[in-house]
Amino acid sequence: xxxxxxxxxADRPLMLKCSCGREHTVAEHxxxxxxxxxxxxxxxxxxxxxxxxxxxxxxxxxxxxxLFPQDAVxxxxxxxxxxxxxMSAIASVLPVASLxxxxxxxxxxxxxxxxxxxxxxxxxxxxxxAHPLGFYSKQGLSVEVTKTAGWAxxxxxxxxxxxxxxxxLSPMPLAMSLxxxxxxxxxxVATIQNTNGQAITLALKHKDKRNPKDWKGFKxxxxxxxSMHNFxxxxxVAEHGLNPDTDIQIRVLPPPEMVANLxxxxxxxxxxxxxxxxxxxxxxxxxxxxxxxxxxxxxxxCAFGTSTEFIQKNPNTFAxxxxxxxxxxxxxxxxxxxxxxxxxxxxxxxxxxxxxxxSQVLTGKFADGLGGIQNVPDRADFDPxxxxxxxxxxxxQMQRWGYIKGDVNYKQIxxxxxxxxxxxxxxxxxxxxxxxxxxxxxxVMGREFDPAQAAEYARSFPIRKTT
Amino acid sequence: xxxxxxxxxxxxxxxxxxxxxxxYLATATGSVAAPAANLxxxxxxxxxxxxxDPGVSKSGGFPTPAQMGATVWxxxxxxxxxxxxxxxxxxxxxxxxxxxxxxxxxxxCGVAIPxxxxxxxxPLLHRALDPFIQVLKPISPLAWMPLALYTIKDSxxxxxxxxxxxxxWPMLVNTAFxxxxxxxxxLNVAATLEVSPLRKAxxxxxxxxxxxxxxxxxxxxxxAWLVIVxxxxxxxxxxxxxxxxxxxxxxxLTNVMFAIxxxxxxxxxLDLLFGRLQKAVTYVE
Numbered sequence: 001x002x003x004x005x006x007x008x009x010a011d012r013p014l015m016l017k018c019s020c021g022r023e024h025t026v027a028e029h030x031x032x033x034x035x036x037x038x039x040x041x042x043x044x045x046x047x048x049x050x051x052x053x054x055x056x057x058x059x060x061x062x063x064x065x066x067l068f069p070q071d072a073v074x075x076x077x078x079x080x081x082x083x084x085x086x087m088s089a090i091a092s093v094l095p096v097a098s099l100x101x102x103x104x105x106x107x108x109x110x111x112x113x114x115x116x117x118x119x120x121x122x123x124x125x126x127x128x129x130a131h132p133l134g135f136y137s138k139q140g141l142s143v144e145v146t147k148t149a150g151w152a153x154x155x156x157x158x159x160x161x162x163x164x165x166x167x168x169l170s171p172m173p174l175a176m177s178l179x180x181x182x183x184x185x186x187x188x189v190a191t192i193q194n195t196n197g198q199a200i201t202l203a204l205k206h207k208d209k210r211n212p213k214d215w216k217g218f219k220x221x222x223x224x225x226x227s228m229h230n231f232x233x234x235x236x237v238a239e240h241g242l243n244p245d246t247d248i249q250i251r252v253l254p255p256p257e258m259v260a261n262l263x264x265x266x267x268x269x270x271x272x273x274x275x276x277x278x279x280x281x282x283x284x285x286x287x288x289x290x291x292x293x294x295x296x297x298x299x300x301x302c303a304f305g306t307s308t309e310f311i312q313k314n315p316n317t318f319a320x321x322x323x324x325x326x327x328x329x330x331x332x333x334x335x336x337x338x339x340x341x342x343x344x345x346x347x348x349x350x351x352x353x354x355x356x357x358x359s360q361v362l363t364g365k366f367a368d369g370l371g372g373i374q375n376v377p378d379r380a381d382f383d384p385x386x387x388x389x390x391x392x393x394x395x396x397q398m399q400r401w402g403y404i405k406g407d408v409n410y411k412q413i414x415x416x417x418x419x420x421x422x423x424x425x426x427x428x429x430x431x432x433x434x435x436x437x438x439x440x441x442x443x444v445m446g447r448e449f450d451p452a453q454a455a456e457y458a459r460s461f462p463i464r465k466t467t
Numbered sequence: 468x469x470x471x472x473x474x475x476x477x478x479x480x481x482x483x484x485x486x487x488x489x490x491y492l493a494t495a496t497g498s499v500a501a502p503a504a505n506l507x508x509x510x511x512x513x514x515x516x517x518x519x520d521p522g523v524s525k526s527g528g529f530p531t532p533a534q535m536g537a538t539v540w541x542x543x544x545x546x547x548x549x550x551x552x553x554x555x556x557x558x559x560x561x562x563x564x565x566x567x568x569x570x571x572x573x574x575x576c577g578v579a580i581p582x583x584x585x586x587x588x589x590p591l592l593h594r595a596l597d598p599f600i601q602v603l604k605p606i607s608p609l610a611w612m613p614l615a616l617y618t619i620k621d622s623x624x625x626x627x628x629x630x631x632x633x634x635x636w637p638m639l640v641n642t643a644f645x646x647x648x649x650x651x652x653x654l655n656v657a658a659t660l661e662v663s664p665l666r667k668a669x670x671x672x673x674x675x676x677x678x679x680x681x682x683x684x685x686x687x688x689x690x691a692w693l694v695i696v697x698x699x700x701x702x703x704x705x706x707x708x709x710x711x712x713x714x715x716x717x718x719x720l721t722n723v724m725f726a727i728x729x730x731x732x733x734x735x736x737l738d739l740l741f742g743r744l745q746k747a748v749t750y751v752e
Contacts, residue, residue, distance in 0.1 A: 120716055147553040149701060149712055152613075153622070160620040256716040282518055283718065349554035352717040356518055367516035373509060 031347070031355070038343035039132045046133060046331055058330040109140055110314040111164070114321070117148045117157055118167040119223075120351045121255060121273040122361050123194045123302035126328035126382055127167055128350050129341055135327050139320035147349075150254045151224040158307060159185055165306035165321060167193060170386075171394045173305050173417050175226040180403055186308035189386045189418045190322055191329065193302040197361070197380030198229060198292040199277040200236070202269035203262050207287060207370060212240035221253040221261065221270035228301050231397040232292055233271040238463040239445055245401070245465060262286050273301070274361040274380060275353050280369070282357050287369030291379055296444040298383065300390050325384075332382040338362040388414040389440055389451040396449075396458040402465035410454045487532055494531040530721040538721045539728070553713070555705065561733065563705040567623075567698075568691045571630025575687060579635045580680065583642025584668065587676070593643065604636040608694040612701050626698045633694045634687035641683025645676030677748040685741035692734045707733075 045051055114136075118124040128145060130136055136143040146163070148154050155172060157163045159182060173187035202209075209215065215237065222229040234244040244250055253261060258270045263285040270276075271292070280286035292299060304325050311318045331337055342359035345351050351358065360366035364379035391414035398404045441450055449457060458464075530538070546558035586593045608629045615625035649672050657667045699708025707730060714722035 144552050146704065147713065149709075153616075153702070156616045157622060160616070160622070162622060256712075256718070259718060260715075279718065282516075284517070347550075347554070348713070348717075349550045349552075352713055354518060356516060360516055367513050371513065373513055373516070 034355075035343050035347050038340040042129075042331065042337060042340050042344060043133050045337065046135070046327070051331070054330065058326075058333075109317045109320060111317045112140065112142055114141055114143045114164040114317070115162065116143055116145050116165050116167070117154050117163040118145055119151065119154065119255070119273075120147055120353075121302075122275050122345075122351070122358065122380060123197060123273050124167045125341060125345060125362070125380075126193060126325055126332050126384075127304055128345050129332065130324050130328040132344050132350075133328070133331075135324040136321075139324045141317070141320055141324065143321075143324075145350075151227070155182055158187065159183065161307075164310055165190075165304065165318075168303045168305045169224055169227040169229075170300045170303040170390070171226040171228065171231070171398070172224070173303065174391060174394055174413065175398070175403070177417050178404065178413065180398070181226060187305055187417065188308050188311060189303040189305045189391075190318070191304045191325060191384035192300040192386050192390075193304050193329075193382065193384075195298050195300055195381045195383045196291065196293040196378060197274055198232070198271060198301055199274065200233070200269060200271045200289040200292070201258075201262070201277045201280045201286040201369075202289045203265070203267075203286050204284070204369070206268060210289065212237050212242060215240075215242060215268075216247050217249075218268040219249045219251065219266070221251050221258050221267045221272065223255055223272060224252060225403070226398070228292075228299060228394070229271045229273070231394065231401075232295055232299070234401060235397065235444065236271075236295055238461065241463075243463050259283055259285065275351065275357045278357045278361050278366060279353065281367055282354065284369075288366075291376060293376065293379060296442065297378075298381070298442065299444075300386075303386065304384075329382045329384045335363070335377060386418040387440055388418045389442065389449070391418045392451040392454050393442075393444070393449055396454050399458045400461055400464045407455070410451070491532050494529055530724070534721055535724060538725050542722075542725060552704070557707075557710070557729065560705060560707050560710045561729065564695050564699065564707045565733075567627055567706065568630060568688075568695050571627045572634055572688060572691045574627070574631045575635040575638060575691075576684065578631075579638035579683075579687075580642050583639045583680070583683075584646055584672075586639070586643040587646025588672075593647070600636060600639065603632075604640075606632075608633045608697050609701065612698065622702045622704070626695075626702050629698045630691045630694050634691040637686040637690065638680070638683040641686070642676065642680045645679025645683075646672055648679075649675040674748070674750070678745060678750070681741065681745040681748055685738065685745060688737050688741055689734065692730075692737055696730060 116127065118127055131143060131145045148157065148166075151169060151172065154163075154166055154168065155176060158166055158176070168187075168189065170189060170192060173189050175181050176185055176187045178184065220233060222233055224230065230250065233250065237244050237248060242248055251267065253267070253270070255272050255276045258267070258272050258276050259280045261267045262270065262280055263283065269286070269289065277286075277288055281288060292301075306318065306321075332341060339359055339362070342355055342362050346353055346355040346358050361380055364376040366374055366376075366379070368374050388411070392410040395404065395408050395410050395413060399408055441448055443449070542557045546556045548556040549559060586596060611629050611632055612625065615628045616622060619625045619628060653671055653675060654667075657671050662671070695706065696708040696711065699706035700712040701708075707726060711723055711726045714726065
């Protein structure tokens with residue numbers, strides 16, 4: 001069948017509209033078909049033995065890596081206890097047990113009908129694509145992914161228990177667990193949804209003001225107070241000598257409003273999630289000043305999480321959910337899948353964006369808004385490990401900007417919220433030597449962050465809120 | 468009379484045509500894409516990335532009347548499709564919105580009319596409650612929302628609550644006013660005939676105050692329909708407000724304009740309905 005009209009088909013009416021018989025334009029029909037085809041291809045890819053093996057290994061490798069961030073420790077541990085003992089130690093913990101066993105040894109699901117919230121941005125890619133690709137149903141779950149209007153609403157719907165699990169900004173579960181900006185409710189980060197994938201977009205009229213020192217008086221937008229966007233923007237301008245509380249204005253705006261406000265001139269720029277950076281370029285109102293990857297390569301952004309109560313009540317359901325999302329993350333990490341993923345998540349019920357915008361974000365080959373084409377394959381990535389040192393860094397920044405007053409027990413909070421501690425508890429019970437934790441060091445704008453010296457780090461900045 | 472109606476219809480059509488003409492002229496020039504001749508491959512790719520493929524029209528920007536027409540037809544020809552929780556046809560969205568409005572509005576009627584009666588009959592109650600009414604009346608629906616979400620802990624009930632709380636005041640004030648200004652003579656007649664209080668309320672006061680009460684209901688309905696869009700944009704999920712928000716996400720002005728049109732038409736329909744009701748209870752002294 002030709003994609004347009006099919007005058008020689010005896011079984012279908014010949015109408016001078018879409019030949020599938022439905023009332024929509026041919027372009028719409030093609031888009032629908034392309035999206036369905038892409039989903040089918042991806043599903044087929046996910047069902048190959050090769051991908052399953054890859055996905056199993058990927059999940060296990062990320063977990064082992066999380067337990068032993070320093071490779072020397074991992075090797076020493078393996079040599080000391082032997083491979084078998086190490087594997088059984090890791091296999092005995094949640095969610096590792098059910099993950100490692102993958103298809104076997106699944107416990108009965110406590111709850112099958114789940115509601116998961118998401119914000120329509122590319123950060124949510126694994127969580128969204130798991131739906132059309134059938135990863136949830138493969139785990140026996142019937143999941144409804146629901147588009148949500150803003151981060152405050154995500155928070156409220158989690159507190160109300162309207163959602164079983166959700167797409168979070170990774171600092172949100174920390175803030176919620178601490179009771180900052182809401183009533184305190186214990187929340188957990190199960191996996192990080194995505195790493196990198198954000199950018200600073202400036203209005204086109206500022207294309208000659210690439211130095212942040214010239215930004216005094218600018219108005220910027222970020223999606224939420226407790227977001228990596230807010231912390232990174234503050235960090236970035238402060239490194240250039242501007243105080244984000246007094247020298248610039250930072251407003252909270254839902255991402256879709258960012259582009260509209262940029263066009264209207266209400267803001268000078270934003271540090272926002274994709275696809276809205278690329279969308280601003282596409283709409284010819286802004287240009288990409290820098291990708292957040294250049295500030296901190298591999299920084300976390302959004303997270304997949306749920307309440308501690310949900311995990312305790314439904315451990316098997318949670319493990320199934322975890323498997324589905326991690327499988328999707330494994331798939332999304334492969335560069336060859338990215339074009340197809342863009343097609344799958346572009347339709348109105350998911351991101352509702354032009355596919356050409358999404359594919360630029362996901363493949364990393366993009367127009368920068370100033371006439372150039374850049375090629376940054378790791379512009380967006382989907383590394384799922386919830387490193388606890390990331391949580392510690394977020395806490396230091398919350399302290400630095402006055403969101404948390406007084407001293408903070410960084411490790412305790414990080415380990416309570418970022419789920420890796422169960423693994424360690426179980427290892428202790430098995431008389432295994434417990435690794436020190438998932439605290440890899442990393443660099444933010446060239447400066448190394450050592451989670452062991454968090455308090456000193458938080459105090460070390462010349463520009464911070466002093467109250 | 469006949470000629471006035473004819474002339475006014477003619478004038479309306481004329482205004483509509485002028486508006487369409489201005490719209491057509493204003494958008495006609497802007498949409499011509501630059502010809503893609505003598506460009507390097509890199510420039511061509513850049514153009515593609517910016518959505519300026521030759522032959523492909525970009526979704527953003529202000530639509531021409533023709534594009535608008537195509538969108539309207541597209542929505543109206545398939546109003547009942549259902550692609551999961553985040554993408555439904557326009558009729559389903561409207562049904563969700565109307566259902567919420569109806570629920571909130573009926574609740575408001577249930578509270579406002581009896582309470583308004585009580586306030587209208589008793590000067591004491593009137594004086595006592597007046598400050599509360601005056602303070603609560605001007606609060607915007609969006610201001611109620613966070614409080615509702617926090618206390619009710621259910622987003623769809625919160626939406627209905629916000630409609631209720633915003634549409635209750637005009638009805639309350641109007642009912643009280645209508646009841647208080649029933650002509651003394653009629654009440655005196657009722658008193659001389661020793662009519663029981665209940666009969667007095669239903670057979671004398673209610674018919675006398677009905678036009679004013681219906682005016683209040685009409686205003687309230689208008690407010691409820693105003694509020695629903697804002698509430699659904701905030702709470703999301705379903706409804707015409709969610710539709711607007713979702714299309715705003717996609718920066719699709721055409722769809723937003725379509726939604727505006729639908730909201731306006733439905734609002735007019737509701738208003739006409741109450742206009743009819745009002746006519747039915749109006750009396751000439």
